[in-house]
Amino acid sequence: MESIYNKMDKQLVFKIDEDIDECCAQKIRRRLDNEIERYMPKETIFDFSNVTFMDSAGIGLLIGRYKLINMLGGKVKIANINTPVRKIFEMSGILKIMPEVRDKKKEVRYE
Amino acid sequence: MNNIYDNEMKIEFLSKSSNEAFARIAVAAFVAQLDPTLEEIADIKTSVSEAVTNSIIHGYEGQIGIVKLFCKIAENEVFIEISDTGKGIENIEMAKQPLYTTKANLERSGMGFTIMESFMDEVEVESTLGIGTKITMSKRIKTNNKEENFAVTAVRREE
16 A cells, blocks of 8 residues: 655545455554554545455445544545445445545645 | 356355455356356455455454355356354344444444345345354346357357
């Protein structure tokens, strides 16, 4: 997993690059919480371009992070959802609280 | 022609969460012979992952036990049976409720059964406290391009 912090916009981008199931959710969680607490970003974006599998552990993981970021006064967005995982996002209602980034170039700054 | 695809497979593995990926990939590879769409494969993989995770997290609660996985193909339908000899489910109806979880502290979302029920055609849960849990699910794979495939196979056989 790669994380990029943009100081100017206080934007933190996580590029997750593995399957999200119970097995690796705990590992990802520790890493995410560390960085979120370190940077206290105004906006956090989870980039899913390299995620081709996610089950309900991923829903739990995202909702947990959402609660933490929300508590710290930040916003959460999701980018680049692949077809195989889109169904999970749609049925769980996650996109209602964490909107999908439409125009990636405009909103996500990798620097 | 109707028995061409009939097939079965069985796997047993330890209740370690590193086996979740193994289980769903094995089932996906087995189901591949029915020529499913990417969406059908994703549905099956996710459902297997949910059932296996339930056995590991809830059935055995971190103890080491054996998870049994049995798959059967009959015509264009796949049947998957996942069972454990763990602690069993106290109230199946409650467990099936969306967002209901007994392990909120582990950030479980309580969506496992909801996902299985909406991704598979049929899901059945049998469970006895102290004996274990068995989940049986099935999904019919749509047969859009099957005619064509049969023709190709037939030609190859003749060669």
